[in-house]
Amino acid sequence: MVHAPTDAPTRERLTSVAAADVAPLAAGCAIFGTGGGGAVYTSQLATEQALEASGPVELVTVDDLDADDAVIIMSGIGAPTVGIEMLSSASQIEALLAGAEAAAGRRITTLMAAEIGGSNGVSPVGWAARLGLKLLDADGMGRAFPEATMIAMNVAGVACDFAVMADVVGNVVTMKTVDLAWLERHARAVTVASGGLCLGAHYPLTAETARGAVIEGTVSAAVRVGHALLSSSEPVRAVADELDASVLISGKVIDVARRTEGGFVRGSVTIAGVGSDRGRLQRIELQNENLIVLEDGEVLATVPDLVTIVDSETGHAISTEMLRFGQRVSVLAWACDPLWRTVRGLELAGPQAFGYDLPYVPFEGAQR
Incomplete structure (x- = not known):
């Protein structure tokens, strides 16, 4: 397997994400979103509410993972314009987790954002809080990209074993495609059929396969950028x-x-x-x-x-x-x-x- 090089931030990182961290996280994720990933306002509100109700989320590094840990990626899929009007439901993430655990044949312990950009960098914090899971201080892009193939694990040669998608009305689809190009085609078709926006879980990772194949430290980096933005007069x-x-x-x-x-x-x-x-x-x-x-x-x-x-x-x-x-x-x-x-x-x-x-x-x- 060819591992991807990373440029992980060397400055201090968070060990947990609390409700007070969500505003700077959202501001930073919007910057890393490069215009995409979905507007952060509604995801910020939902994530703050989740953390206030469930408490802070433990933020772990790849080095913190052990053999019993299993990581799954969760994200929104579709057109950000649709997300302004079509809000997700709590049952979607529960259906995604159940589908991912059934497909993986093991308990999922940790979530990771597919992309640190936009709402897809913010929402996984709230989802982890509601589901009682840890959050990996990493993501699959270091920014936002629009297609399933454009992810660090694909660059590193790590296979995507399955994907699960859930829409707002309760439909759940599990896919095992031959590669990510086919996953992009099928996932995009399901998304369009579901009104232009779905939630998805894919790319199960372990401590072994995550090492060198994700972009580390990006949750902490987004919070730092948000703090810089919110605390400066310039x-x-x-x-x-x-x-x-x-x-x-x-x-x-x-x-x-x-x-x-x-x-x-x-x-x-x-x-x-x-x-x-x-x-x-x-x-x-x-x-x-x-x-x-x-x-x-x-x-x-x-x-x-x-x-x-x-x-x-x-x-x-x-x-x-x-x-x-x-x-x-x-x-x-x-x-x-x-x-x-x-x-x-x-x-x-x-x-x-x-x-x-x-x-x-x-x-x-x-x-x-």
């Missing part, structure tokens, strides 16, 4: 400093072209510079997440590096479904985890994986 600068990110432009949204099709949000947003950036124009291509930043025909940043649009005054991330004409925004860009810059990582999540005939040029910073 939140955009504070977030950029915490992430070692560049501010590509500060300006006003002058055009949003957005549609929901095939279980995805697709389109673009155009930003006109203001102040010192007056006269500049940038377009950002979208597929659930922000994919590519273009200015004067030049590619400034592209997946798998991270691009997030934030409110210029508050620093809070703006997800793709919440972009509106006239918003004053800043665009942040920073380097992805080294795993995504491998040959296999770029094959799965580079610009050509999204249909763009563009070479990947690693983003190493531009202006601050």
Whole structure:
């Protein structure tokens, strides 16, 4: 098995997540969401309520796992625009856990977020609280990506044994597909049939298979970024400093072209510079997440590096479904985890994986 390299944060990490940690967690996850993963507001409220009712969730590292532990990934699947109106139910996560334990043939002890970005980074904390499970301080992307194939374990060569999906009306589907490309096709079809949004559990992991195949420390990192944002009088600068990110432009949204099709949000947003950036124009291509930043025909940043649009005054991330004409925004860009810059990582999540005939040029910073 080829293990994926990681760039785990070396700074302090949390050992538990309490209700007071959810606001910074949500703010940080929205930043890591790169426009996708779902808006965090409703997941923040639900997670705070779960932690207030059930108490803090134990946050463990890969090194904390032992032979008796079994990890399962849980996430929302579908178009973030649909999630604004279609809320999940408590019975969905119970059905997912029951389905995962039946498919795995063992008790699940630990949850992990598929992606630290957006609501998919926040909700697993509340789900773990309600289900009485531990939470792994890691995720499968180090950001948000729209497709099932775009996950660290796939880069590392770890097989996905099964997937379970549950919709809001009670339908449960268990799938064993030949690979993740087929899982993406089937999962997307089930999601569309379920109204555009489902919850899913997949990629069972053990202490052995998780090591080197997940991106570690990302829950703690999201909380740190959120604290930087919420505690600073200059939140955009504070977030950029915490992430070692560049501010590509500060300006006003002058055009949003957005549609929901095939279980995805697709389109673009155009930003006109203001102040010192007056006269500049940038377009950002979208597929659930922000994919590519273009200015004067030049590619400034592209997946798998991270691009997030934030409110210029508050620093809070703006997800793709919440972009509106006239918003004053800043665009942040920073380097992805080294795993995504491998040959296999770029094959799965580079610009050509999204249909763009563009070479990947690693983003190493531009202006601050």
